[in-house]
Structures are given as C-alpha cells and as structure tokens.
Amino acid sequence: MGSDRSAMRTSDAEGHDARRLTGVISIAAILLFVGIGSTVMTQLLGQFLGTSEAADETLVIALILNTALILIGWRRHATLAGQIRSHAEAEARARVLAARDPLTGFHNRRSLADEGAAMIIDAERRGKAVALLMLDLDHFKSVNDMHGHATGDALLHVVAQEVMAITPTSALHARLGGDEFAIAMVFDPSAPDVVERVADRLVARLAQPFDAEGQKVHISCSAGLARSDFGARSIEALMRAGDIAMYAAKKSGRNRFAWFDESMERELKARNDLEQGLRVAIPNGQIVPYFEQQIDLATSRLTGFEVLARWEHPVRGLIGPDRFIPIAEDTGMIAELSLSIMRQAFAAARDWDPGLTLSVNISPSQLRDAWLAQKIIKTLTETGFPASRLEIEITESALFDNLALAQSIAGSLKNQGVRLALDDFGTGYSSLAHLRALPFDRIKIDKSFVTSINEAPDSAAIVTAIIRLGESLNLPVTAEGVEDGAIAARLAAMGCAKAQGWHYGKPLSPIGVRTLLAERHLIVGAAPAPSNVEPITSRRRAG
Known part of the structure; x- marks a missing residue:
C-alpha cells in the first residue's frame, strides 16, 4: 500500500x-x-x-x-x-x-490508535477522561460453522449498526478483526455510570436474537472497560487493559461486562505462567494420575478408581486440576494431557486385581475428535490394559456440540468392550434424551446434589428420582462427593449402587494406591490373601 x-x-x-x-x-x-x-x-x-x-x-x-x-x-x-x-x-x-474496515465502516486498529490518541489529548485538555470498551462476540464461531461465512459477515454488519445506535455519536468505533470491536468515548470522570449504562445496553441488546441472511442466530457478548484517568494514559494501554477486562468477563460466564483492575492483570500473568509451564509439563510427565476410590455401597468393598489429574510441579508442588484443566481445554492441550494420563494410569493398573476398574473422564473438546475411540483403543493395546476394565465418563454438556459424532465414538468404544457412564447427571438440559441416544452402562449423580441430601429435601428428592430412573433402565448409579458416613448411609438406603468421595479417603498417587492395594492383597502376583479375606473377584459388585 x-x-x-x-x-x-x-x-x-x-x-x-x-x-x-x-x-x-x-x-x-x-x-x-x-x-x-x-x-x-x-x-x-x-x-x-x-x-x-x-x-x-x-x-x-x-x-x-x-x-x-x-x-x-x-x-x-x-x-x-x-x-x-x-x-x-x-x-x-x-x-x-x-x-476503515470494509465490512462495517468502522476504524481499523491502526486508525483507532491515531484517532484515539487525539481523543485522549483533547479529553485531558477539557478535564475529561476516555473510556475504552473492548467487545467480543460470544459463540460467533458457531454461527460461521453452522450457517457459513456470508451469514457471519451479515451478522457483523448488523451488530455494527446496533453498536452505532447505542453508543454516543461522538464515540470512536473500531473493528479490530474477527468478531472483536472497540468503542472509545469521552466521559466525566465523576460519572462512570454513563459508560456502564452504555455497556449494559450493549450486552442486553447483543443477547437478543438477530436476523442475518434470513437466519435467526443467537449470540451474546463479553465486554471489558478501561479508563484513561486510572493509569492507562495511552490508547495502547487502554486497549490492553480493556482486553484483560474482557477476558475476565468471559471467564466469569460471558454475556456481561467488567471494569479493569490490576488484580486481573496479575491473574492473567499467573495464568500465562501456568500455560507456559503446562506446555513443558505434559511431555515431561509432570501431569500424573491420582486415583479416587469407588466403593460398592451394599458391601463396602473397593470396586475401582476414578482417574484424576494432578500436576507435580518441580517448584510449586502439587497443583490441582481446577487450575490447569481449564487452561488445557482453552489452549487445545487437553487431548495430549488426557491420553498421557490414560497411558500412565493403564500402565499402573495392569497388574491390579482383575475386578478393579478405572473410570476416566473425557473432555467435551475431545468428543469433537473423530479419531478419539481409535486413540483410546491404541493406548489400551500399547499398555496391555483390558478394555473391559475401562469406563469412559462423558459429561452431559459434551453431547450438545455434535451428538452424531459422540454416538459414533461411543459405538466404537462399546464394540471393544469399554463401558460408558453419563457423568454429572441432572445438571444438563435433556438427560433422558441422552440416555436413549447413547449406550450408557452407568449414571453418575453430580456431587452438587449428593453433598446436601441430608439438609435439602429437594436434593434428596432428585437423588431418589435418579436412582429410581437408573433401576427402571437397568443402569446402576454412582454418587460423587460422599463426604461423610451419614451421606453414605442415606445413599445405601436409597438403593444407590456405588459411591466415591473423601469419606473413603483422598485421591491417591500411583505409589499410594499401590501401597493400599498391596496391603489388601489386590495386586496380581503378590502374596495370597489370608483365608478370612474374601477375594474381590468373588464379591458381589453392583453394576
């Protein structure tokens, strides 16, 4: 040019x-x-x-x-x-x-920088401040994927018109690329509520249905706000602060706005540090399996374990999955992480008593991989772990994106002898339909219902209904989040088949679980069990 x-x-x-x-x-x-x-x-x-x-x-x-x-x-x-x-x-x-952006007529990133710098100088001269609103459309990629890019472009054009209608005529409007917009406006520093009202109207309007190329589409938006009188004296600093605030709004659930504060920047830096560390930790084997016991409520016998992920960080120590699993999912590392955990867990459990099973949870993003079943079967073959001892847990929310692909993956796994469990049952929107659509072998009740069954009658009623449903469909039920004996006793009285939770002990490392199984003589090739100890293979196991 x-x-x-x-x-x-x-x-x-x-x-x-x-x-x-x-x-x-x-x-x-x-x-x-x-x-x-x-x-x-x-x-x-x-x-x-x-x-x-x-x-x-x-x-x-x-x-x-x-x-x-x-x-x-x-x-x-x-x-x-x-x-x-x-x-x-x-x-x-x-x-x-x-x-200018040719699609919307808005400024582009470069011209926003030029015009925004002039706006800040003029605002300071008049004793005013500049607020920058960074706006990102939620679920826009789904519109492109489902209806095509022509519909996506039409939607962006309509959104730009709505932004123009809601924001002040003196505001600067920019499309920064894709589905990200920026709006800069002058305001009185003593009245930031003016900016908040604009942001609130934008969030509310963009949550309403749009007509684009004859298609009715639904999106929402996440917005981040930053102000020039709070340290961001340049347009570049405003854009960075607004972007950080927008990310925080997305993380808080989307369809909302948030003002920037310095804690967000610290949190983002910590997240970036974890992301960089995770890229090294997965191939280096720092993400390891931990094992949570699953107990037969009728006999109080150990029947298997759910495989959980822990990060054994060389400096920070043990890091829980709530901190790094979302990062792995956002960055696309979850597939590599999950297969690494499976490989380690299968290798560790090869010589356990054949009656002990492993349950592994699959991320929603993994169910978009048409080769997932083949990858799991390949891992089973390489480690020598029997497919019949593996139970794959699928969360209900994971089935919404592509049910047909999920059915294909489930069918391939079932053909190899792998069992399937519907995890977090009761928290989705069409549980019964999903129970009919996929060949599940087990239902797992979400712990949010289980932990309160002795205090909340509605939780107890839901748990009872799920157990009765499982009985009618011949699907045994496992309850998660059992924290004390009173909850375990109540579940047993209700007819629940299995339970897991801290009442039975914290998740164990590979060394810890091996010690536990050795003490109970549940490792193949170990010393035979005393005559008064019933082998687990002869015990009655629900499901």
Missing part, C-alpha cells in the same frame, strides 16, 4: 507539471491568436468593404493553426485535470481503505 501511494504521488506530480506546461502553451497560443486575429480580421473587413486588398493567406493559415492549437491545448488541459482529479479521488479512497 505504501509503494502504491508513493507511485500515485509521483504520477500526480508529473500530471501537475504537464498541466502547467499545457497551460503555458495554451496561454501563448491565445496571445498569438489575439495578435494575428486582429490583423487578419482587419484585412478581411477591408476586403469585404472594398477598401483594401485580400487578406494575407499566410496569416489566415497561421490563424487557423493557432485556433487548432488552442483547442488541442484546452482539451489536453481538461484531460490532465480529469486525470489529476481521478488520482486524487483514488488516493482518498486508498486512505479510507487503509483506515
């Missing part, structure tokens, strides 16, 4: 020079026309009146040629003027294209 503008300016300069030269020639021709024309006209008039001889033929020819020169010069002058105008208009269009 820069070389094009340079060439255009060179062409304009040459055009102006040619126009000036043509003008000089035309003026000289006109002066010559006046001089010759007066003589010829006098001679012609005298000839007509009979007072003089015929006009000088040479002068007449010179006059005609001079007239032609004037006409040619004028046309050339007019042509050059038109070319210069065209070049000027093209350069103006180029400047607009360089400064």
Whole structure:
C-alpha cells in the first residue's frame, strides 16, 4: 500500500507539471491568436468593404493553426485535470481503505490508535477522561460453522449498526478483526455510570436474537472497560487493559461486562505462567494420575478408581486440576494431557486385581475428535490394559456440540468392550434424551446434589428420582462427593449402587494406591490373601 501511494504521488506530480506546461502553451497560443486575429480580421473587413486588398493567406493559415492549437491545448488541459482529479479521488479512497474496515465502516486498529490518541489529548485538555470498551462476540464461531461465512459477515454488519445506535455519536468505533470491536468515548470522570449504562445496553441488546441472511442466530457478548484517568494514559494501554477486562468477563460466564483492575492483570500473568509451564509439563510427565476410590455401597468393598489429574510441579508442588484443566481445554492441550494420563494410569493398573476398574473422564473438546475411540483403543493395546476394565465418563454438556459424532465414538468404544457412564447427571438440559441416544452402562449423580441430601429435601428428592430412573433402565448409579458416613448411609438406603468421595479417603498417587492395594492383597502376583479375606473377584459388585 505504501509503494502504491508513493507511485500515485509521483504520477500526480508529473500530471501537475504537464498541466502547467499545457497551460503555458495554451496561454501563448491565445496571445498569438489575439495578435494575428486582429490583423487578419482587419484585412478581411477591408476586403469585404472594398477598401483594401485580400487578406494575407499566410496569416489566415497561421490563424487557423493557432485556433487548432488552442483547442488541442484546452482539451489536453481538461484531460490532465480529469486525470489529476481521478488520482486524487483514488488516493482518498486508498486512505479510507487503509483506515476503515470494509465490512462495517468502522476504524481499523491502526486508525483507532491515531484517532484515539487525539481523543485522549483533547479529553485531558477539557478535564475529561476516555473510556475504552473492548467487545467480543460470544459463540460467533458457531454461527460461521453452522450457517457459513456470508451469514457471519451479515451478522457483523448488523451488530455494527446496533453498536452505532447505542453508543454516543461522538464515540470512536473500531473493528479490530474477527468478531472483536472497540468503542472509545469521552466521559466525566465523576460519572462512570454513563459508560456502564452504555455497556449494559450493549450486552442486553447483543443477547437478543438477530436476523442475518434470513437466519435467526443467537449470540451474546463479553465486554471489558478501561479508563484513561486510572493509569492507562495511552490508547495502547487502554486497549490492553480493556482486553484483560474482557477476558475476565468471559471467564466469569460471558454475556456481561467488567471494569479493569490490576488484580486481573496479575491473574492473567499467573495464568500465562501456568500455560507456559503446562506446555513443558505434559511431555515431561509432570501431569500424573491420582486415583479416587469407588466403593460398592451394599458391601463396602473397593470396586475401582476414578482417574484424576494432578500436576507435580518441580517448584510449586502439587497443583490441582481446577487450575490447569481449564487452561488445557482453552489452549487445545487437553487431548495430549488426557491420553498421557490414560497411558500412565493403564500402565499402573495392569497388574491390579482383575475386578478393579478405572473410570476416566473425557473432555467435551475431545468428543469433537473423530479419531478419539481409535486413540483410546491404541493406548489400551500399547499398555496391555483390558478394555473391559475401562469406563469412559462423558459429561452431559459434551453431547450438545455434535451428538452424531459422540454416538459414533461411543459405538466404537462399546464394540471393544469399554463401558460408558453419563457423568454429572441432572445438571444438563435433556438427560433422558441422552440416555436413549447413547449406550450408557452407568449414571453418575453430580456431587452438587449428593453433598446436601441430608439438609435439602429437594436434593434428596432428585437423588431418589435418579436412582429410581437408573433401576427402571437397568443402569446402576454412582454418587460423587460422599463426604461423610451419614451421606453414605442415606445413599445405601436409597438403593444407590456405588459411591466415591473423601469419606473413603483422598485421591491417591500411583505409589499410594499401590501401597493400599498391596496391603489388601489386590495386586496380581503378590502374596495370597489370608483365608478370612474374601477375594474381590468373588464379591458381589453392583453394576
């Protein structure tokens, strides 16, 4: 673009020079026309009146040629003027294209920086401040994926119109790329509620349905607010602060706005540090399996373990999954992490008593991988762990994106003998439909219901209903989050098959679980169990 503008300016300069030269020639021709024309006209008039001889033929020819020169010069002058105008208009269009987003007509990132800097200077001169609102559309990718990019572009155009209608006429509007927008506006520092009202109206409007290319689409938005009088004195600092606040709004559940504060920046830095560490930790085997006991409530016997992930950080010590699993999911590292955990857990459990099972939870993003079943089966084969001892847990929310693909993955796993459990049952929106759609072998009740069954009658009623449903469908039920004996006793009385939770002990490391199983003589090849200890393979196991 820069070389094009340079060439255009060179062409304009040459055009102006040619126009000036043509003008000089035309003026000289006109002066010559006046001089010759007066003589010829006098001679012609005298000839007509009979007072003089015929006009000088040479002068007449010179006059005609001079007239032609004037006409040619004028046309050339007019042509050059038109070319210069065209070049000027093209350069103006180029400047607009360089400064504006062609889809929405908003400023682009570069022109926002220029205009925003001027806005901040002017606002400070008048004792005002500038607020920058960074806005990102939630679920916009789904619109593109489901309806195509033409619909996505139409939606962006409509959103831009709504933004223009809601924000002040003096505001700067920019599209920064994709589905991200920025709005800068001047406000009185003592009345930030004016900015909040604008943000609130934007969030509320963008949560309503839109018509784009004849398609009714639903999105929402997450917005971050930053103000120039709170340390962000440049437009670049405002954009960074607004972006951090927008990320915090997304993390808090989307469809909302948040003001920037310094704690957000500290949290973001900590998250980035964890992300960088995670990229090293997974291939280096620092993310390891821990094992939570699963107990048969009727016999109080150990039947298996749920595999959990822990990060054994070389400096920070043990890091829980709530801190790094969301990062792994956001960055796409969850698939590698999950398979690494499975490989380690399968290898550790190979020589356990054959009656002990492993339950592994699958991330929603993994169910978008058409090769997931093959990857799990390959890991089972490489480690020598029997497929019949593996139970894959699928959360209900994971089934919403692509149920057909989930059914294909589930079918492939079932064909190899792997069992399936529907995890966090009761927290989704169409649990019964999903129970019919996939060949589940077990239901797991979400711990949010289990932990309060002795205090909240509604929780107890829900748990009872789920257990009765499992019985009618011949699907045994496992309850998560059993924290004390009273909850365990209540679940057993209700007819729940299995339970897990801290009442039975905290999750164990590979060494810890091996010690536990060795003490109970549940490792193949270990010393035989005493005659008064019933082998787990002969015990009744619910489900």
